[in-house]
Amino acid sequence: MVVLVVLPPDGWLERKMEAFRLCLEEHKAQLYLTLCCVLAAGYVAMVMAACIVNFQQAVTLLVISLVTIFFLVWDWMMERYGDQVWEKLSPIREALNRNWFKIRWILVGLGLVLLLSWLVLDTAQQGTRQLVSFFGLLLLIFLMLLFSKHPFRWSGQTLVWGIGLQFIFGLLLLRTTFGLSGLEWLGKQVEKFLSFTHAGSKFVFGESYMDHLFIFSLMPVVVFLSAVTSILHYIGFIAWLICKIGFIMQVTMGTSPAESMAAAGNIFLGNIDVPLLIQPYIRKLTVSEIHAVMTGGFASVSGTVLGAFVSMGVEAAHLLTASLMSAPASLAIAKMFWPETETSITVSELKKKSEGQCKNVLEAASQGAHRAIQVVAAIVVNIIAFMALLGFVDAVLSWLGGMFGCPQLTFSFICSYIFMPLSFMMGVSWDDCFIVAELIGIKTFLNEFVAYQKMSELIKKRKAGGPEYVDNRKQYISVHSETIATYALCGFSNIASLGMSTGVLSGMAPQRQADIYSCGLRALIAGSVSCFMTACIAGMLYIPNLQCHHFLSMEFNNINLTNTSNLLSCCTQLYNRCG
Numbered sequence: 001m002v003v004l005v006v007l008p009p010d011g012w013l014e015r016k017m018e019a020f021r022l023c024l025e026e027h028k029a030q031l032y033l034t035l036c037c038v039l040a041a042g043y044v045a046m047v048m049a050a051c052i053v054n055f056q057q058a059v060t061l062l063v064i065s066l067v068t069i070f071f072l073v074w075d076w077m078m079e080r081y082g083d084q085v086w087e088k089l090s091p092i093r094e095a096l097n098r099n100w101f102k103i104r105w106i107l108v109g110l111g112l113v114l115l116l117s118w119l120v121l122d123t124a125q126q127g128t129r130q131l132v133s134f135f136g137l138l139l140l141i142f143l144m145l146l147f148s149k150h151p152f153r154w155s156g157q158t159l160v161w162g163i164g165l166q167f168i169f170g171l172l173l174l175r176t177t178f179g180l181s182g183l184e185w186l187g188k189q190v191e192k193f194l195s196f197t198h199a200g201s202k203f204v205f206g207e208s209y210m211d212h213l214f215i216f217s218l219m220p221v222v223v224f225l226s227a228v229t230s231i232l233h234y235i236g237f238i239a240w241l242i243c244k245i246g247f248i249m250q251v252t253m254g255t256s257p258a259e260s261m262a263a264a265g266n267i268f269l270g271n272i273d274v275p276l277l278i279q280p281y282i283r284k285l286t287v288s289e290i291h292a293v294m295t296g297g298f299a300s301v302s303g304t305v306l307g308a309f310v311s312m313g314v315e316a317a318h319l320l321t322a323s324l325m326s327a328p329a330s331l332a333i334a335k336m337f338w339p340e341t342e343t344s345i346t347v348s349e350l351k352k353k354s355e356g357q358c359k360n361v362l363e364a365a366s367q368g369a370h371r372a373i374q375v376v377a378a379i380v381v382n383i384i385a386f387m388a389l390l391g392f393v394d395a396v397l398s399w400l401g402g403m404f405g406c407p408q409l410t411f412s413f414i415c416s417y418i419f420m421p422l423s424f425m426m427g428v429s430w431d432d433c434f435i436v437a438e439l440i441g442i443k444t445f446l447n448e449f450v451a452y453q454k455m456s457e458l459i460k461k462r463k464a465g466g467p468e469y470v471d472n473r474k475q476y477i478s479v480h481s482e483t484i485a486t487y488a489l490c491g492f493s494n495i496a497s498l499g500m501s502t503g504v505l506s507g508m509a510p511q512r513q514a515d516i517y518s519c520g521l522r523a524l525i526a527g528s529v530s531c532f533m534t535a536c537i538a539g540m541l542y543i544p545n546l547q548c549h550h551f552l553s554m555e556f557n558n559i560n561l562t563n564t565s566n567l568l569s570c571c572t573q574l575y576n577r578c579g
Contacts, residue, residue, distance in 0.1 A: 415441020
């Protein structure tokens with residue numbers, strides 16, 4: 001029996017594969033659109049099914065989906081019809097430009113009248129402590145104007161809008177039920193997200209890793225967040241978000257695109273990473289813009305370090321709010337402390353992808369984790385060095401003070417007296433002023449990590465419910481004072497960061513080294529004042545009793561009471577207020 005096998009001619013399979021490839025290439029757009037539609041339909045069906053099965057658990061997914069769809073549609077419409085809409089609005093824009101001087105002053109006057117009216121009415125209900133924070137804010141602004149590089153060249157638009165945006169953000173987040181609920185939900189999500197770090201720490205360091213809390217529990221948070229941030233950079237989310245926030249500040253405050261983007265970037269990134277966003281333009285920036293970029297870095301902390309502060313026990317919601325409020329504050333103070341006297345460059349669009357972009361998500365995560373090694377090493381060695389130096393300085397001061405009958409003389413003791421007027425001016429109660437002043441001094445001269453570490457000890461003592469005074473020394477501070485201190489400490493404004501910031505900018509633009517070093521110290525002062533302004537506004541707006549009403553309304557709706565320390569604190573505050 002003979003079997004005949006017919007083989008295809010040579011090259012037949014290759015020709016068929018080439019034809020198929022050409023067909024795919026020809027209909028690439030249609031196939032991509034079809035795939036996107038199928039995936040979108042499947043995602044919508046999944047969200048609808050989740051809402052039907054358990055709406056309480058699916059509400060987070062629903063909100064994220066609606067927000068994402070809104071911004072995707074918005075970007076598509078602006079890209080497609082933005083120019084046409086801009087042309088249609090040209091008559092309105094021309095009319096506004098002709099009468100902008102009158103309109104601006106009318107809006108400013110109306111805003112001041114509304115602010116003062118609200119402050120008077122609110123103070124009549126809540127007490128006079130808010131007035132102290134308000135006048136403290138005015139005093140900080142006056143001092144910045146008094147010592148400005150060019151006292152008569154500052155922009156009123158930048159100052160008014162900067163403080164106005166701060167106040168609006170604070171009012172929405174701290175004084176509305178929606179804002180309180182959103183902050184509470186966001187804080188819980190951040191804490192839950194950071195808790196996933198424990199899986200990696202437990203695998204690497206073993207079950208007893210919590211015995212060495214700082215190095216084996218807090219530092220892995222920095223590594224984890226650095227990897228996540230790198231992934232978000234790779235997919236373009238951070239660049240997109242920074243452009244949106246920077247555009248808002250550019251339009252409202254009248255600042256240049258470069259410094260607006262840098263200020264927006266400081267909400268999420270550190271003072272070393274942000275200059276990379278505007279690296280091609282650093283050598284072209286004016287001195288005032290360099291000063292503004294450096295001030296923004298000193299006025300906020302990076303997302304990776306913020307995660308470590310949350311792990312210490314500091315309130316995540318207040319840290320997130322402080323980072324958001326410090327962005328417009330840094331621009332307002334920077335442009336007032338060093339006003340613009342040169343012609344600023346106009347950057348139409350900042351690059352969204354830098355050189356050396358990662359090829360895939362895994363590479364982005366790996367590079368982010370590797371970059372965190374330097375950050376973790378810097379934090380650890382700085383903490384070791386500063387704590388050792390602090391112990392040495394305290395011993396020397398105590399020895400010298402003992403000669404004059406004052407053995408309690410320490411670095412913290414000196415700082416508590418130097419910065420006590422500042423802490424009182426921000427709205428801290430008199431009993432807590434010396435402790436908060438001590439934290440501010442440690443943050444300014446040493447490191448914000450050391451300051452938050454000491455603050456976390458105060459928080460633990462308050463939650464433990466121990467005696468308020470031991471040997472005539474206060475063991476913890478009130479919730480209101482803790483909140484103001486959280487905002488005042490939330491920044492990289494210290495001597496060590498000054499060296500890092502000037503070093504990074506000088507490396508990117510060696511020809512501008514003289515300008516960078518000339519405005520470094522003023523930028524450090526402006527960054528510190530930006531944090532203090534944010535703390536003043538928090539002192540005006542944050543009311544623990546309002547937080548307690550919100551907490552109690554949620555807690556008593558639950559069958560089981562889960563947070564007895566907060567419940568006891570709230571009941572005590574309400575009892576004292578009613579009594």
